[in-house]
Amino acid sequence: MKTVFLDLDDTLYKAPIEECNKILITYAAKKYGISLELAKTAFEIGKKQTKELLPDVAATHNRLLYIQHMLEILQKNVVADTLELYNVFWDNFLEKSVLRKGVKGTLEELKSKGVSVGICTDLTAHIQHRKLQKLGLAPYVDWIVTSEEAGQEKPSIKMFVLCAKKAKCELSDIIYAGDSYKKDFLGASNAGMKAIWYEEDKYPDFYKFYQEEIKPWI
Numbered sequence: 001m002k003t004v005f006l007d008l009d010d011t012l013y014k015a016p017i018e019e020c021n022k023i024l025i026t027y028a029a030k031k032y033g034i035s036l037e038l039a040k041t042a043f044e045i046g047k048k049q050t051k052e053l054l055p056d057v058a059a060t061h062n063r064l065l066y067i068q069h070m071l072e073i074l075q076k077n078v079v080a081d082t083l084e085l086y087n088v089f090w091d092n093f094l095e096k097s098v099l100r101k102g103v104k105g106t107l108e109e110l111k112s113k114g115v116s117v118g119i120c121t122d123l124t125a126h127i128q129h130r131k132l133q134k135l136g137l138a139p140y141v142d143w144i145v146t147s148e149e150a151g152q153e154k155p156s157i158k159m160f161v162l163c164a165k166k167a168k169c170e171l172s173d174i175i176y177a178g179d180s181y182k183k184d185f186l187g188a189s190n191a192g193m194k195a196i197w198y199e200e201d202k203y204p205d206f207y208k209f210y211q212e213e214i215k216p217w218i
């Protein structure tokens with residue numbers, strides 16, 4: 001098979017979410033002179049409100065909305081401060097994000113074999129494009145499918161059908177790998193792709209994962 005689609009977050013790199021949530025909460029607490037506990041609670045409620053309003057679509061992960069709701073709860077100026085706090089989170093996140101060991105070697109080998117590579121990822125397109133650029137993936141990635149453009153999140157079949165449509169091939173012609181058993185492995189499997197579950201603990205070196213689990217299917 002000459003087409004591989006990969007999940008992005010926690011597959012090609014380890015997302016530093018907890019660390020950056022702490023940075024954001026500490027920043028907000030200091031900025032407003034409030035306790036860390038209050039800042040954390042307001043953030044958690046803001047996140048929960050977003051997820052209740054927008055289940056199963058890309059915006060369910062949108063931190064701009066989490067933070068806007070957080071500032072509404074704290075009765076702060078949402079227009080003045082939402083983007084500032086949003087940038088504190090994402091600037092730190094992107095700075096701390098690095099490709100997993102072996103990912104670059106894997107992508108170089110796939111390219112040299114003439115295999116097309118796509119990214120299939122939940123979340124809004126803008127931030128996923130920022131991540132792909134920061135991680136240096138531009139030379140290796142032929143297509144990107146986000147849940148924002150598909151209208152639904154993995155494991156919805158819409159995501160996987162859009163991958164095949166972009167690659168101009170059948171679902172059964174695609175090898176798919178990702179870290180979530182439910183979203184990636186079952187989702188891609190049920191859609192008819194050759195799905196492979198990526199387990200970080202088993203394969204800290206992504207190239208080894210590629211050699212043992214992906215390469216035999218190419």
Ligand SMILES: [Mg+2]
Nearest residue numbers: 007009010179
């Ligand atoms: Mg993932």
